[in-house]
Amino acid sequence: MAAVTRPQPELDDLPASSPPIDPWAQIVQGFDGNRSDLVPVLQRAQSLLGYLPPDAVRRVARWLRLSESEVFGVATFYAQFRFTPPGRHHVRICLGTACHVKGGVQMLETIQRRLGVGAGETTADGEYDVERVACLGCCALAPVLTLDEAIHGQMSVLKLQGILDAEASA
Amino acid sequence: MPIESRVRSRARRLRLEVDGHKVSVPAGTTVLYAAELAGVSIPSLCSHKELSPFGGCRLCAVDIAGIGGHPLACSTVVTDSMEVTTDTDGLRELRQEILQLILSEHPCSCIFCGEQDECRRSLTTIRKAGVTTGCRSCPNDGDCELQRVVEQVGITEIGYPITYRGLEAEHDDPFFDRDYNLCILCGRCVRVCNEVRGTSVLAFKYRGRKTLIGPAFGTSHIEAGCEFCGACVSVCPTGALAEKVSKWDGKADGVETSTCPFCGIGCRLEVAHKDGRLSSVSGALDSEINDGQLCVRGRFGLPEATHHYLRARQPMLRRGAYFRVANWDEALGEVAERLKQVAPDEFLMLVSSDLSNEGLFAAQRLVRSGLGANGVDSTAGASLPGGPGVWSRLFSLPVSIKALSEAETVIVAGLDSRFSFSVVGVQVRRAMREGARLVAVDARESNLARMADEWVRPEPGDEARALVEAVRKWPGGGTLAVVVGPRVFDCPGAGELVSRLETLAQDEGVTVVPLVHGANIRGALELGALGGVLPGPRPDEGRGLTLADMRAGKHPKVLYLVGEAPFTTRPDCDFVVAQDLYLPPFAVDAFLPAASFAEAEGTLTNLEGRVQELRAVERLPVGAVHGFALPDWKIFSDLAGRLGRSDLEYADAAAVRKTIRAEVSGFAAEGDRAPRRMAPAELPVEPAGDTVQGTGRFVLVPERASFRHRGIDLAGVVEGLGELHLEEGLRMNVADMTRLGVEPGGTVTVSLGSRRVAVAARPDPDCPRRAAYVSLIEAWGGVGGEAADPALELLSRLAARPVRVRISAGDRSPARKRGGAHVPGR
Numbered sequence: 003m004a005a006v007t008r009p010q011p012e013l014d015d016l017p018a019s020s021p022p023i024d025p026w027a028q029i030v031q032g033f034d035g036n037r038s039d040l041v042p043v044l045q046r047a048q049s050l051l052g053y054l055p056p057d058a059v060r061r062v063a064r065w066l067r068l069s070e071s072e073v074f075g076v077a078t079f080y081a082q083f084r085f086t087p088p089g090r091h092h093v094r095i096c097l098g099t100a101c102h103v104k105g106g107v108q109m110l111e112t113i114q115r116r117l118g119v120g121a122g123e124t125t126a127d128g129e130y131d132v133e134r135v136a137c138l139g140c141c142a143l144a145p146v147l148t149l150d151e152a153i154h155g156q157m158s159v160l161k162l163q164g165i166l167d168a169e170a171s172a
Numbered sequence: 173m174p175i176e177s178r179v180r181s182r183a184r185r186l187r188l189e190v191d192g193h194k195v196s197v198p199a200g201t202t203v204l205y206a207a208e209l210a211g212v213s214i215p216s217l218c219s220h221k222e223l224s225p226f227g228g229c230r231l232c233a234v235d236i237a238g239i240g241g242h243p244l245a246c247s248t249v250v251t252d253s254m255e256v257t258t259d260t261d262g263l264r265e266l267r268q269e270i271l272q273l274i275l276s277e278h279p280c281s282c283i284f285c286g287e288q289d290e291c292r293r294s295l296t297t298i299r300k301a302g303v304t305t306g307c308r309s310c311p312n313d314g315d316c317e318l319q320r321v322v323e324q325v326g327i328t329e330i331g332y333p334i335t336y337r338g339l340e341a342e343h344d345d346p347f348f349d350r351d352y353n354l355c356i357l358c359g360r361c362v363r364v365c366n367e368v369r370g371t372s373v374l375a376f377k378y379r380g381r382k383t384l385i386g387p388a389f390g391t392s393h394i395e396a397g398c399e400f401c402g403a404c405v406s407v408c409p410t411g412a413l414a415e416k417v418s419k420w421d422g423k424a425d426g427v428e429t430s431t432c433p434f435c436g437i438g439c440r441l442e443v444a445h446k447d448g449r450l451s452s453v454s455g456a457l458d459s460e461i462n463d464g465q466l467c468v469r470g471r472f473g474l475p476e477a478t479h480h481y482l483r484a485r486q487p488m489l490r491r492g493a494y495f496r497v498a499n500w501d502e503a504l505g506e507v508a509e510r511l512k513q514v515a516p517d518e519f520l521m522l523v524s525s526d527l528s529n530e531g532l533f534a535a536q537r538l539v540r541s542g543l544g545a546n547g548v549d550s551t552a553g554a555s556l557p558g559g560p561g562v563w564s565r566l567f568s569l570p571v572s573i574k575a576l577s578e579a580e581t582v583i584v585a586g587l588d589s590r591f592s593f594s595v596v597g598v599q600v601r602r603a604m605r606e607g608a609r610l611v612a613v614d615a616r617e618s619n620l621a622r623m624a625d626e627w628v629r630p631e632p633g634d635e636a637r638a639l640v641e642a643v644r645k646w647p648g649g650g651t652l653a654v655v656v657g658p659r660v661f662d663c664p665g666a667g668e669l670v671s672r673l674e675t676l677a678q679d680e681g682v683t684v685v686p687l688v689h690g691a692n693i694r695g696a697l698e699l700g701a702l703g704g705v706l707p708g709p710r711p712d713e714g715r716g717l718t719l720a721d722m723r724a725g726k727h728p729k730v731l732y733l734v735g736e737a738p739f740t741t742r743p744d745c746d747f748v749v750a751q752d753l754y755l756p757p758f759a760v761d762a763f764l765p766a767a768s769f770a771e772a773e774g775t776l777t778n779l780e781g782r783v784q785e786l787r788a789v790e791r792l793p794v795g796a797v798h799g800f801a802l803p804d805w806k807i808f809s810d811l812a813g814r815l816g817r818s819d820l821e822y823a824d825a826a827a828v829r830k831t832i833r834a835e836v837s838g839f840a841a842e843g844d845r846a847p848r849r850m851a852p853a854e855l856p857v858e859p860a861g862d863t864v865q866g867t868g869r870f871v872l873v874p875e876r877a878s879f880r881h882r883g884i885d886l887a888g889v890v891e892g893l894g895e896l897h898l899e900e901g902l903r904m905n906v907a908d909m910t911r912l913g914v915e916p917g918g919t920v921t922v923s924l925g926s927r928r929v930a931v932a933a934r935p936d937p938d939c940p941r942r943a944a945y946v947s948l949i950e951a952w953g954g955v956g957g958e959a960a961d962p963a964l965e966l967l968s969r970l971a972a973r974p975v976r977v978r979i980s981a982g983d984r985s986p987a988r989k990r991g992g993a994h995v996p997g998r
C-alpha cells in the first residue's frame with residue numbers, strides 16, 4: 003500500500019468519555035498503520051488499558067482508517083477481548099469439555115444469579131468480573147473455576163456459594 | 173463491483189451448459205449469473221448482483237461435472253465448457269434442508285399459514301403472519317424475497333425446532349426500523365454499507381448463535397456515522413429492515429423514473445406511488461450519475477416533504493383583518509391588478525433556485541418582458557460563493573460524476589459527504605476501490621478525510637489555498653478528479669483556485685466537480701433568474717431592485733416571493749405575494765399555492781448541465797380536500813394572460829421549454845439529458861480576498877445551509893431530519909468547549925469586532941481546535957409560523973466568509989443586557 007500521510011488527531015480532539023487514553027503512543031508504537039495490524043493493536047490496547055473502551059475502538063478505527071463497527075466486529079469475534087473494565091476480583095469459569103460435562107454451566111448460572119452479571123461482564127460495584135474459558139488445563143478437577151489466583155476444583159453449587167459467602171464477609 | 177462492469181471489463185468469452193441450455197458468457201462471470209443468462213433461476217438469498225459473493229446461505233449449491241461436493245453457484249467462477257446441473261432430487265433435498273434451518277430461526281408462520289391465499293387477497297394481516305410471532309413488524313409490501321425463495325424451493329413445513337431470538341426491535345433511529353429477529357444473516361446490508369457506500373456502519377458482531385448485525389457497542393446508527401442512505405433497506409431480502417414512512421402503504425400501484433429535487437447532483441429516482449400519492453423512493457440504476465444510490469434526503473425525505481400536513485393548498489387573500497380562502501380567479505385578478513399599477517423600479521420578485529427550469533424561466537420573463545421591470549433576484553445569488561461570474565466559469569469546465577468514479581487520483585476539498593452530496597462520496601469510494609489515490613484537503617476530520625491516502629489539514633477556513641497547493645503537486649498524466657465543496661469558494665485565495673482549475677481542466681484527463689447547494693441553481697444561472705443575470709447567461713446592464721437592496725433597507729412597493737421567503741418578519745412593503753408550498757412565517761396579502769415537484773411535469777438542470785425530467789406522480793383529485801395547487805409556470809402564464817400579454821402564456825411545460833430554446837442557445841433538446849458546458853460570461857463577482865479578516869483566537873467558518881427546499885428548512889417537515897439536528901447551533905471542538913467550561917448545548921458569546929452574538933454551542937467530533945462552524949441561514953421560510961434562530965440569522969449576516977472571532981462562555985450579548993426578548997417575530 004502507498005505511504006499514508008495523515009496528521010494525527012490531537013489527543014484531546016476526541017470526545018472524552020470513559021477513561022482517557024493516555025498510553026496511545028505506546029499502543030501504536032512500532033505499528034505503521036496497516037490494517038493487517040488490527041488484532042495486534044487491539045491486543046496491545048487491551049494489555050495497556052485492561053479492556054477495550056469505546057474511545058480506544060474509535061481511535062484505533064480512525065488510525066487504521068476503518069469504521070468503528072468493523073473494528074468492533076473483529077474484536078467481538080475473538081473471545082480474548084473484553085469491553086467492560088476488569089473488576090477487582092477475577093472469576094474464570096471453565097466450560098471446556100470435561101467441565102461442561104461435569105456441570106460447569108451450573109457454576110456459571112450460580113455466579114450469574116449471585117453476582118447479577120454474566121460472562122464478559124463486570125458487576126456494577128466493580129468488585130467482580132466474570133470470564134468463561136475453554137479449558138484451564140486441569141480437567142481431572144472438573145468442574146473448575148478460578149477466583150483471582152486460586153484454583154477451585156471439583157466444584158458444586160454449594161461449594162461455590164460457600165466461597166462467595168466467604169468473599170463477601172471478608 | 174457490479175456485475176455489469178465486471179462483465180464489460182473483460183472481453184474473453186466462455187461457453188458453458190446449464191441444465192442443458194448452452195450459453196456463452198464473459199470470463200469472470202459467476203455460475204449464478206451465467207445461469208440467469210441461460211434462463212435458469214437458482215434459488216439464492218445472500219447473493220446480490222451489486223455485491224461481492226458471500227457464500228453465506230448455501231442455497232445456490234449446484235452440481236458441476238468434475239467438481240466434487242456441491243459448489244456454490246454464487247461464488248464459483250465459470251470456466252470453459254463447464255457443465256452445470258441445478259435441479260436434481262439430491263440438490264432439491266439439500267436446499268429444502270438448508271432453507272428449513274434458515275427458517276427455524278425466522279418467525280415464519282406467515283409462510284406456512286393455512287389462510288395464506290385468503291390473507292393475500294384481503295391483507296388483513298401483515299405478510300400473513302400472526303401477531304404473536306412478531307412478524308407484524310414486516311411491511312406489507314408483498315415484496316419478501318424469503319417468501320419467494322420458499323415457494324421456489326418448495327417446502328411446506330419445518331422439521332426443526334423453531335427458535336425465536338426475542339431481540340427488541342430497534343425503532344429509535346430515524347427513517348427505518350430494524351427487527352433483527354427477522355434477520356437471516358445474509359450479510360447483504362453489511363456488504364452494501366461497506367462495499368458500495370464505503371460507510372461500514374454495519375458489521376457482523378459476536379459469533380456463533382449470538383451473531384448479530386449492527387454498529388459497534390450497540391450504539392445508535394446516528395452515533396455510528398450512518399448516512400441514512402437506505403441502501404441496506406433496499407437490499408434486505410426480509411422484513412428485518414423497513415422504511416418507517418411507507419411501511420404500511422402496501423404494494424405500490426406503480427413506479428416512475430424521476431429526478432431528485434433536493435440538490436444539484438440530480439440523482440435519478442424510482443418513485444413508487446399508491447392511490448395517487450407518492451409512497452416511497454429508491455435510487456434508479458442510472459450508470460451516469462447515482463447508479464442506484466441516494467442520500468438521506470432523496471431516499472427518505474420526499475414523502476414527508478410532499479405530504480406535510482401544513483402544506484397550503486388553496487389560494488388566499490387578505491381582506492381587511494381577515495386572511496381567507498379565495499378562488500384562483502379572484503386571487504390572480506387581485507395580484508394582476510397590483511402588478512399593473514406598480515412602477516417597474518418599485519417591484520421585486522424573489523425566486524427560489526429549487527424551481528423547475530420552466531418555473532424559473534417563466535418567472536423572469538414575466539418580470540422582464542411582462543412588467544418591463546428588472547427586479548428579479550434569488551437567494552441563489554447568495555448561495556453561489558464568489559458570485560455568478562465565478563460559477564459561469566466553473567460550469568464551463570467539464571463536470572462529470574461518472575469520470576470522477578473512474579479517476580486514478582481524486583482530490584476532495586471541504587466536503588463531508590455523510591449527509592450532503594453523499595452520492596459524490598459514493599463515487600469517490602468507488603474510484604478508491606478500483607485503486608484510485610484519494611487526497612483530502614479539509615480542516616475538518618470529514619468522512620472522506622478519514623479514509624484518504626493523504627489528508628492535508630489546513631487551518632480552518634483555509635482550504636482554497638491548500639487545495640491550490642495539492643493540485644499543484646499532481647504530476648500530470650493519468651486521470652484526475654477534483655471535487656470542491658461549497659465552503660471552499662468562500663475561503664481566501666478562491667479567486668486563484670478558480671483560475672487554477674480552469675488551467676487544469678484543459679488537460680483531457682481532468683474533471684472538476686464544483687459543488688453548490690440549490691437543486692436547480694445551474695438552471696437559475698442559465699435562465700437568468702438572478703439579479704444582474706439575463707438568460708444565457710448574459711450580464712444584465714439594466715438596474716433593478718435586488719435582495720441586497722432590501723437587506724440594506726430599500727424596500728419595493730410590491731414584493732413577489734416565489735418559493736422562498738428569506739425574512740423572519742414581514743418586510744416593509746405595500747403588497748406581498750407568496751407563491752409556495754407553505755405559508756411564510758409572516759403575514760402576506762396574497763398566497764398562491766404552487767405544485768410541488770411531485771405534482772407537476774418539468775425539468776431540472778444538474779451541476780453537470782444535464783436537463784432531466786421531473787414526473788408528476790401525485791394524481792389527486794383537484795378540490796377542497798387535496799387543494800388547487802398549480803405549477804409555477806402555469807401561475808405566471810395565467811397572470812400574463814390577465815395582464816393582456818398572451819405572448820407570455822404557455823399551453824404546457826413543453827411550450828415553456830420551446831421558448832427557452834428560442835432564447836437560450838445551447839439549452840438541451842427535448843429529451844436530451846447529456847451534460848453540457850456553459851459559455852462563461854462577464855457576470856458579477858464578489859472576490860473572497862486573500863486573508864481571513866478579524867481578530868481573535870477562533871476562526872468562525874460559515875457553511876451554506878443545505879437542507880433547504882423552496883426556502884423551507886427540511887428538518888422542519890421531515891421528522892427524521894429534525895432528529896439529526898444537523899444545522900443547529902455553533903459547532904465546536906469538544907476540547908475547546910471543555911476549556912471554556914461550556915456544556916454541550918450551553919451558550920457561548922461570539923464577538924466579531926464590536927458585535928456580540930450569543931448562541932448555543934454543540935460539540936462536533938470532526939471540528940478542529942480553535943474553530944467554530946455555523947450554517948448560514950439565507951432563505952428560511954419556516955413552517956407553521958416557526959422562525960429560524962435569530963442569533964444564527966444575525967451571525968449569517970455578520971459572517972459570510974471565514975472570519976477570526978473571539979468566543980467566550982455564557983451570554984454576553986447586548987440583547988441579553990437589555991434584558992429583553994431578542995427573538996423577533998415570535
Ligand code: SF4
Pocket residue numbers: 364365369371372373374393397398399400401402403404405
Ligand atoms: S442507511 Fe446506508 S450508511 Fe446507514 S447502515 Fe444502511 S447502508 Fe449503511
Ligand code: SF4
Pocket residue numbers: 354355356357358359360361362385404407408409410412413
Ligand atoms: S438485516 Fe436483512 S440484509 Fe442484513 S443480514 Fe439481516 S436479512 Fe440480510
Ligand code: SF4
Pocket residue numbers: 432433434435436437438439462466467468469470471592593594595596
Ligand atoms: S445527492 Fe442530491 S440529488 Fe442525490 S438524492 Fe441526495 S439530494 Fe437528491
Ligand code: FES
Pocket residue numbers: 096097098099100101102136137138139140141144145146
Ligand atoms: S475442561 Fe475445564 S479444566 Fe479442562
Ligand code: FES
Pocket residue numbers: 215216217218219226227228229230231232233244245246247
Ligand atoms: S446465494 Fe450462494 S450462498 Fe447464498
